[in-house]
Amino acid sequence: MTDGLGLFDNSRGQNRHDDDYDDYDYDDEPRPPRKKRRRSPTFWVIAIVVVALIAGGAWYGVTQVLGFGGYDDYAGSGEHDVVVEVKAGQGTADIGAALKEKDVVASGRAFSAAGEDQPKVKSIQPGYYLVKTKMSGKAAVDRMISKDARVGQLQIKAGTRLDDIKLPDGKVVQGVLTQISNAGTVTIDGKKTGPTVADLLKVVEATTDLTQLGVPQWAAPFAVKAEPKRRLEGLVAPGVYNVQPGQTAEELLKKVLTDSASMFDGWGMPKLAEKSGYTPYQVLIIGSLVEHEGIEKDFGKIARVVYRRLETNDRLRFDSTVNYLLDAPIVTTDDKARGTQSPYNTYVVAGLPPTPISATSEPALKAAAAPEPGSWLFFVKCQKDGTSCFADTPEQHDQNRQTARANGAF
Structure with missing residues (x-):
């Protein structure tokens, strides 16, 4: 049956000859499965x-x-002395790793485990510590938290001079160079190693470009012109310094002076001095005078007196500058000391001394850069606590001196 269009032509399916399938490529044989690649042993x-x-x-x-x-853990209290550094931000595990690196402990875990029940371990400060190799974890913990383990630290206070000074009572105050020498010296297995004060001075005197030692560029050209043994006066800012014991004199000086330069930078130097009318180095000198002549609450007024006297070409007449060259400084100098011929004697020489006379604190330095407004030309310590009385005229100053004596200020 057909519909004329061939849509329902059933005969096509029923009467198709076998050869009608010749055009199709059927493969009656099943294909063999692919072989899996075997991994080698x-x-x-x-x-x-x-x-x-x-x-x-x-x-x-x-x-x-x-x-x-x-x-792993060693047994015993150790064998040979060794210096280990603890860096800022290190925790107990980091310290243990640092000790392991120096063979102080057999493993970082030995130190950490021993310190779990010791709260002081968490209070170990950055710096250098003298310990021993091959210590047990407990021995290492006990050593690290002991008071005498810390080495290589020096603390410079405001007013500290480069050299040692002897006070009227006979007590000796260590100067900056002595403190650097002491901090840089350590005894390793019974042998002391580190530079002397003389070694430090040799480096300073032989250095023509002080910036190589870490002195700020705003100070180096002026400081190098000073007497060689006084070149670094005032260039080590007050603060705490950590140095590695056993280093050379040059290495120690570079470390301290570089850290000091960073402190000055943090205080705003040299930009701090821009509006003062003086060079940054001169401001540092003024700051050192202010530091010695009064207490902090009077720094601004004392700095104003310095400015006023310099502006009028008057001599400063400060006992602190006379005392600078004395082995045993006193509060009030006598006529003999004031008559000494020296560029530091401001009773004899007008203007500023050639270098600072000691380490200058941040408040004194800032007062030197921006003195308190006023017309004072004179001052004297008139209270036992160090407070000064200020005056515009010699008559007012004489009255303040009488008040000072009455108060037992000097």
Whole structure:
């Protein structure tokens, strides 16, 4: 049956000859399955080793961090002296790693585990510590928190001179150079190593460009013109310094002076001096005078007196500058001392001394850069606490001196 269009021509399906299928490419035979590539024994060995290493490393890290499992530890209190540095921001684990690197402890975990019940471990400050190699974790903890373990630290106070001074009561105040020498000297296995004050001075005197030692560029050209042994006066700012004991004189000086330059920079130098009318180095000199002549609440007024006298070409007449060259300074100098011929004697020479006379604090330096407004030309310590009385005229000054004597100020 047909519909004329061939849509329902059933005969096409019923009467089709076999040769009608010749145009189709059927493969009656089943294809063989693809063969899987076999891994070589070497591959599996490598894979197993890699997995084992990763798993072992992960487990070791967990045991070290969380405290699971055992750890290596030496026995005893150690063998040979060694200096170890603790850096800023390091925690107990970091300190343990630093000790392990120097063979102080057998493992960082030995130190960490021993310190778990010792709260002082968390208070260990950045700096250098003298310990021993091959210490047990507990011995290392006990040593690190002991008072005498810390080495290489010096603290420069405001008013400290480069050289030692002897006070009227016979007490000796160590100067900057002595403190650097002491901090830079350490005894390793019974042998003392470190530079002397003379070694430090030799480096300073032989250096023609002080910036090589870390002196700020705003100070170096002026300081180098001073008497060689006084070149660094006032260039070590008050503060705490950490140096590595056993280094050379040059290395120690570079460390201290570089750190000091950073402090000055933090205080605003040299820009701090821009509006003063004086060079930054001159402001540092003024600051050192202010430091010695009064207490902090009077710094601004004392600085104004300095400015006023310099402006009128008057001599400063400060006892502090006369005392600078005396082995045993006193509060009030006598006529003999005031008659000494020296560029530091401001009773004899007008203007500023050639260098600062000591370490200058930040408040004194800022007062020197921006004195308190006023017309004072004179001052005297008139109270036992160091407070000064200020005056515009000689008559007012004489009255203040009488008040000072009545108060027992001097």
